Amino acid sequence: MGVGVLTCPSCEILVHEDDGFCEGCGYQLLPRRSQPRDHVEVDLGSVGGITNRGLHHYRNEDALGVVGYTFGFRRGIAAVVCDGISNSPRPDVAAQTAADVGSEVLVQHLEAGFRPDFATQAAVASAGRAVAALATSADDAPACTYVSAVVAPDSVTVGWLGDSRAYWLATNESARSMVLTEDDTLLNHLSESGEMTREEAQRQPQAGALVKWLGADATDIQPRIVSFGPGTPGAVLICSDGLWNYLPQAETLAAAVPDAAKAPMAAARTLVNIALDAGGHDNVTVVVIPFPSEGVHRR
Secondary structure, eight states: OOOOEEEOTTTOOEEETTTOBOTTTOOBOSOOOOOTTSEEEEEOSSOEEEEEOTTTOSSOOEEEEEEEEEETTEEEEEEEEEEBOTTSSSHHHHHHHHHHHHHHHHHHHHHTTOOHHHHHHHHHHHHHHHHHTTOSBTTBOOEEOEEEEEEOSSOEEEEEESSOEEEEEEOSTTSOOEEOOOOOBHHHHHHHHTSSOHHHHHTSTTTTOBSOOEETTOSOOOOEEEEEOOOSOEEEEEEOHHHHTTOOOHHHHHHHOTTTTTOHHHHHHHHHHHHHHTTOOSOEEEEEEEESOOOOOOO
16 A cells, blocks of 8 residues: 555645654644654664654654674774755655765774774765765755764764764763764854854844755765764764753763663663653754764674
């Protein structure tokens, strides 16, 4: 039986029976059917990832990709989190495409011996092309944000476009937890470029608008990339704004999951539940990767 289409009585936009919600006004016409992407967990033992629809969105527009890699005797983890931009068409497809392609290309390059920063650059470029290819016209350009982490035995490399974030969660009291990314928003662009002071930029009506994303209408898909050697045990967290809107500070996140480096899947579940208990107004996706990485033993 094919998917039926009904008309929303509120705004007269077509409503797909799969969702039961009107994309135009959010009117619930039918009881919502559960979807496979409503809640997805990836547990590789040495890394835990969850993506969840949240409590108010009619579909999950986030996506994740988590893969172990091996090069010689080195094992590590490559992970990607993408957040579909809701005012673009088919944001869920954009996010899933970018997460799938990005994680696949990351691992291909890492297992071929390329440096993590080069692999990150190549993965973003491939993900960008794949998302751009989804467009059918100038008015049909699916889009998403992108953040990735490569956690090797002795280093961490993150790359991003948009406002999905990466954090370092320190487990040693003498070490400092920190945000590893800087949101690609108009606020930060104006203040970092010197066009305005941060106070002036904060007063702009579109201060939180994104200036970087993946999609056919993107003008700049060069990621910012940061690499560092933590030198102490801890965990890397990459996440969508469905989490960090509730807990933006690195110290608060680290305090919420003090055993993240020992039990990453339990930490991922705790963080998702915190977002849901706080209101769950957005899709929420988290990946927790302990450092140093043990990688994934392949059979």
